[in-house]
Amino acid sequence: MALSLPIYLDYHATTPVDARVLAAMEPYFTEKFGNAASTSHRFGWVAEEAVSAAREKIAQLIGASPSEIVLTSGATEANNLAILGVAEANALTPPERAWLAGGGEIWPQWEGHDRAELLARGDHFITVATEHKAVLDCFEHLRRRGLAVTVLPVREDGLVDLAALEAAIRPETVLISVMAANNEIGVLQPLAEIGAIAKRRGVLLHSDAVQAAGKIPLDVQGLGLDLMSLSAHKLYGPKGVGALWVRRRSPRVALAPRALGGGHERGLRSGTLDVPGIVGFGAAAELARAELDAEAARTRALRDRLHAGVLAAVPEVILNGHPTERLPGNLQLSFLHVSGEALMNALRDLAVSSGSACTSALREPSHVIRALGVGDERAHSSIRFGVGRFTTEEEIDHAIAEVADKVKKLRDISPLWERAQSAAPKWKA
Amino acid sequence: MESVKTSAAVDQRARDLPFAGRLDASRDDVGTGVVEDRAHAVVLRLQLSAPGDRVESACFFAYGCPSAIAAASWAAEWMHGKGLDPAPDPEGLATELAAALALPPAKHYAAELAALALLRAIGDRRSKR
Numbered sequence: 281m282a283l284s285l286p287i288y289l290d291y292h293a294t295t296p297v298d299a300r301v302l303a304a305m306e307p308y309f310t311e312k313f314g315n316a317a318s319t320s321h322r323f324g325w326v327a328e329e330a331v332s333a334a335r336e337k338i339a340q341l342i343g344a345s346p347s348e349i350v351l352t353s354g355a356t357e358a359n360n361l362a363i364l365g366v367a368e369a370n371a372l373t374p375p376e377r378a379w380l381a382g383g384g385e386i387w388p389q390w391e392g393h394d395r396a397e398l399l400a401r402g403d404h405f406i407t408v409a410t411e412h413k414a415v416l417d418c419f420e421h422l423r424r425r426g427l428a429v430t431v432l433p434v435r436e437d438g439l440v441d442l443a444a445l446e447a448a449i450r451p452e453t454v455l456i457s458v459m460a461a462n463n464e465i466g467v468l469q470p471l472a473e474i475g476a477i478a479k480r481r482g483v484l485l486h487s488d489a490v491q492a493a494g495k496i497p498l499d500v501q502g503l504g505l506d507l508m509s510l511s512a513h514k515l516y517g518p519k520g521v522g523a524l525w526v527r528r529r530s531p532r533v534a535l536a537p538r539a540l541g542g543g544h545e546r547g548l549r550s551g552t553l554d555v556p557g558i559v560g561f562g563a564a565a566e567l568a569r570a571e572l573d574a575e576a577a578r579t580r581a582l583r584d585r586l587h588a589g590v591l592a593a594v595p596e597v598i599l600n601g602h603p604t605e606r607l608p609g610n611l612q613l614s615f616l617h618v619s620g621e622a623l624m625n626a627l628r629d630l631a632v633s634s635g636s637a638c639t640s641a642l643r644e645p646s647h648v649i650r651a652l653g654v655g656d657e658r659a660h661s662s663i664r665f666g667v668g669r670f671t672t673e674e675e676i677d678h679a680i681a682e683v684a685d686k687v688k689k690l691r692d693i694s695p696l697w698e699r700a701q702s703a704a705p706k707w708k709a
Numbered sequence: 710m711e712s713v714k715t716s717a718a719v720d721q722r723a724r725d726l727p728f729a730g731r732l733d734a735s736r737d738d739v740g741t742g743v744v745e746d747r748a749h750a751v752v753l754r755l756q757l758s759a760p761g762d763r764v765e766s767a768c769f770f771a772y773g774c775p776s777a778i779a780a781a782s783w784a785a786e787w788m789h790g791k792g793l794d795p796a797p798d799p800e801g802l803a804t805e806l807a808a809a810l811a812l813p814p815a816k817h818y819a820a821e822l823a824a825l826a827l828l829r830a831i832g833d834r835r836s837k838r
Contacts, residue, residue: 617772618772619750619772619773619774619777621774621775622723622773622774622775622777622778625715625720625723625724625774625775626723626724628724656747656750657750660750689726692729693726693729693769693770693771693778694752694770694771694772695743695752695753695754695770695771695772696752696772697772698731698770
C-alpha cells in the first residue's frame with residue numbers, strides 16, 4: 281500500500297481523533313444536543329447521563345472516583361485550576377499575611393476559617409525545570425504575587441533527584457507539582473517515590489499527566505497524588521476538553537475556582553459543558569484503558585525500530601533523556617553538527633518537531649533541553665519523534681531512510697561536521 | 710516549539726542546496742570568509758574563486774536554520790560573475806538578500822551574516838593579490 285505523505289510522527293503534539301471516538305461523539309452534536317445543565321427536560325437528562333458516563337470512564341483510566349473529576353477545556357486550564365486554585369485556598373501571600381498578623385478583618389474569601397488557622401498557611405511551592413509552560417507560567421504568576429517557588433533542576437537524564445526534592449521541602453511548603461511524563465524527552469518521573477515523600481511531609485502533590493494518560497498505567501491512589509491534569513487530544517480524543525482530578529478524601533483538597541458563573545462542576549469550574557467533547561474524552565479514555573498494554577508494546581517496538589534504524593544508518597546521534605524510563609512512543613535525538621530546524625525543514629515527508637526555535641530575535645533551545653545541561657550545539661540539533669496508535673512499520677522504515685538521507689546532505693555542507701571530521705584548527709569568526 | 714514560518718524561496722534553497730560546495734582555501738585565487746554567530750546558532754562559510762578580478766565561481770557551507778542556509782546559497786549565487794572591486798555595500802546586499810528570500814524581520818540576521826561572510830571572502834581574495 282502506498283504511503284500517505286507526510287508521515288505523522290508528532291503524536292506528543294496532538295493525536296487524530298480515533299474513528300470510534302468520533303462515532304461516539306456524533307449524536308451529541310445533532311439529535312442529542314441538549315445542555316447537561318438543563319434539568320427540566322429529556323434533552324438535558326440525556327446529555328447529563330452522557331457526561332456522567334464519560335466522567336466514570338475518565339476516572340477509571342486513573343483509578344479515581346468519578347465524583348473527583350472536574351471537567352475543563354483542556355490541560356492548560358486544569359493546570360491553572362490546580363496550581364492557582366490550591367494557592368488561593370491554601371496559601372497566604374505576604375500582603376495577606378501582614379494584614380491578618382496586624383489584626384485585619386477576616387475577608388469574605390476566608391469565611392469559615394479563623395485567624396490562627398489562616399496564619400498557619402504556608403507560602404512555598406516546588407516544581408521542576410522541565411515542566412510544561414502551562415505549569416511553569418502558573419508558578420511564575422505565584423512568584424510575582426510574592427509566594428516562594430523552588431524550581432528544581434533535573435539530572436542529565438531528565439529525572440528529578442529525589443534527595444534534592446526532599447531537601448527543598450519546608451514546613452511552609454503547600455504544593456509540589458511534577459509531571460508524570462515529559463512532552464519533549466518523554467522521561468517518566470518517579471511519581472510513586474515523590475508521592476511517598478509528599479505524603480510523609482504533609483505536602484499536596486499535583487501531576488500534569490497529559491502525556492502519560494493512556495500510555496502507561498496510572499493509579500492516583502497508588503501514586504499518592506492529590507491532583508492530576510488530563511487532556512483528551514493527547515489520547516485520540518477531541519481538542520478543547522480536559523480534566524482535573526481532585527482528591528476528596530484523606531485529605532479533601534481545598535481548591536478555589538478560576539472560572540465563575542453558574543457553579544458547574546461542584547462550583548469548581550463554571551461554564552456550559554462541552555457534551556460532545558466530554559463524550560469523546562470518555563470514549564477515548566475507555567479505549568486507552570482497554571488497549572493500553574497492547575498499544576504500549578506496539579509503539580515501543582516501533583519506536584525502538586526507529587531508534588535502532590537511525591543509529592545503524594547515521595553516526596554521531598545522541599538520545600536525550602533517560603534511555604528506559606520514557607514513554608513507549610517517544611524518541612528525542614540530537615544529530616550532531618546539523619541544525620534541528622534545518623533537518624526538520626528538510627524532512628518534508630515527516631511531521632516531527634524540533635527542540636529549538638527562533639522565537640523572536642534569538643535562537644533558543646527549549647527549556648527542557650536546556651535543563652538537561654547539554655551544550656548549545658546538542659540542544660540546537662535535537663528532533664522529537666512521537667510514535668502513536670496509527671504508525672506503521674512501513675512508515676518507520678521510510679522515516680529511517682529519510683532521516684539518514686537528509687542528515688547526510690546537511691552534514692555534507694556543515695562547517696561543524698567538517699571541523700569534527702578533520703584535525704584542522706577551528707574556523708574563526 | 711513554535712518557529713518563524715519560512716518562505717517558499719527559503720524552503721527550496723534549504724532543501725535543494727544550490728551552490729553548496731568547497732574550494733581549496735590555500736589557492737591564491739580563492740577567497741574564504743567565515744562567520745560564526747552563537748546567539749543564532751549559525752556558522753557560514755562563503756568561498757569564491759577569482760583568477761583575475763572577476764568571480765568565476767562561488768560556493769557555501771552552512772550550519773544553521775533554513776533561512777541561514779538559504780541566505781548563504783543566495784549569496785554564493787549572487788557573487789557569480791561579479792567583480793572584486795568595488796566590494797558590495799554590506800547593508801545594501803543584506804537588504805537585497807532579505808527581500809529576495811522574503812525573510813521576516815526575525816530572520817534578517819541570516820541575510821546580514823551571509824553578506825558579512827561574502828565580504829570577508831572578497832577581502833581574503835584581495836589580500837592574496
